[in-house]
Amino acid sequence: xxxxxxxxxxxxxxxxxxxxxxxxxxxxxLFEGTPFAINRIILVRLVATVIMLTVLxxxxxxxxxxxxxxxxxxxxxxxxxxxxxIYQVMGPIRGRRYVPMITTIFMTVFIFNxxxxxxxxxxxxxxxxxMPLAFALWVFVQYWRAGIKEHGLGGFLKEELLPAGxxxxxxxxxxxxxxxxxxxxxxxxxxxxxxANMVAGHLLVATCYAFTQFYLIESAGAAxxxxxxxxxxxxxxxxxxxxxxxxxxxxxxxxxxxxxxxxSYPEAE
Amino acid sequence: xxxxxxxxVAGNISLIGYGIAALGPGLGIGIVVGKALESTARQPEVAGxxxxxxxxxxxxxxxxGLLGFVAFMLAM
Numbered sequence: 001x002x003x004x005x006x007x008x009x010x011x012x013x014x015x016x017x018x019x020x021x022x023x024x025x026x027x028x029x030l031f032e033g034t035p036f037a038i039n040r041i042i043l044v045r046l047v048a049t050v051i052m053l054t055v056l057x058x059x060x061x062x063x064x065x066x067x068x069x070x071x072x073x074x075x076x077x078x079x080x081x082x083x084x085x086i087y088q089v090m091g092p093i094r095g096r097r098y099v100p101m102i103t104t105i106f107m108t109v110f111i112f113n114x115x116x117x118x119x120x121x122x123x124x125x126x127x128x129x130x131m132p133l134a135f136a137l138w139v140f141v142q143y144w145r146a147g148i149k150e151h152g153l154g155g156f157l158k159e160e161l162l163p164a165g166x167x168x169x170x171x172x173x174x175x176x177x178x179x180x181x182x183x184x185x186x187x188x189x190x191x192x193x194x195x196a197n198m199v200a201g202h203l204l205v206a207t208c209y210a211f212t213q214f215y216l217i218e219s220a221g222a223a224x225x226x227x228x229x230x231x232x233x234x235x236x237x238x239x240x241x242x243x244x245x246x247x248x249x250x251x252x253x254x255x256x257x258x259x260x261x262x263x264s265y266p267e268a269e
Numbered sequence: 270x271x272x273x274x275x276x277x278v279a280g281n282i283s284l285i286g287y288g289i290a291a292l293g294p295g296l297g298i299g300i301v302v303g304k305a306l307e308s309t310a311r312q313p314e315v316a317g318x319x320x321x322x323x324x325x326x327x328x329x330x331x332x333x334g335l336l337g338f339v340a341f342m343l344a345m
Contacts, residue, residue: 021342189332193328193331193332196339197331199342252325255321256325
């Protein structure tokens with residue numbers, strides 16, 4: 001999407017201004033050379049965080065017993081996260097203490113993902129590998145902590161790596177796989193899923209609008225214009241699709257985090 | 270292009286690989302969603318629970334498709 005305005009500037013260039021991977025490694029714009037260097041994606045992240053916190057804090061401050069439309073919408077979302085994500089997987093007793101964490105993850109990931117289709121921001125704040133990785137590490141720490149607290153470190157590892165009821169030769173193959181899953185696959189899969197989804201979404205939408213710009217505005221000829229209009233339709237459809245994906249990925253991230261933490265607890269027989 | 274070369278492939282053959290990488294997860298998601306629909310039709314009262322499980326499974330499968338995409342990113 002960002003390439004639409006860029007393409008205006010680069011009209012002299014031949015061919016559409018297609019998005020590339022370099023969109024996700026933008027140059028630093030503030031505090032260059034210091035550890036606090038800020039690039040476009042980080043700026044989007046900061047702006048999104050500030051907006052989200054302001055809106056939610058104002059909503060919370062003005063909360064009334066009889067909610068208005070906006071308050072009802074926010075409450076519905078929070079209720080949905082608590083009841084349909086956390087309590088449904090963990091149950092209310094165990095899940096209670098994880099409500100703030102999972103709610104934070106869901107809301108942040110959702111808003112950050114939505115940045116990808118907000119005009120002016122045009123790139124999802126989760127579209128660089130660091131942000132999803134931070135959330136994944138948070139989840140990682142939490143499920144280890146839950147496991148160690150419930151069984152002790154040895155007990156947790158025994159439970160996970162040497163599950164009961166398996167004939168012993170199977171352990172030769174099962175234990176390494178379980179260890180790999182516990183240490184690497186879970187956090188990396190959380191990271192890659194979110195990150196790759198956002199990158200792919202941005203590339204799709206940006207490609208559609210880049211072709212729209214090229215065929216509809218920069219090229220002449222009726223047939224080509226029709227092609228451009230089709231690309232525009234595609235772009236609009238994919239923009240809506242990205243909205244859906246933003247919500248779905250937030251949901252998936254939150255529910256997998258809940259499932260991973262829940263698996264660290266002993267199952268009631 | 271030579272006069273002898275009748276057809277020429279430009280670009281990289283690995284692009285085909287990235288495309289094929291979408292095939293397996295596509296089949297997988299089809300099976301997952303189909304089975305979830307079947308089960309919902311048999312037992313509508315557990316529809317909510319089934320939907321959650323379906324999405325967890327679909328998320329696992331989706332990751333496999335995304336691996337192809339990550340390979341593409343790494344190759345850039």
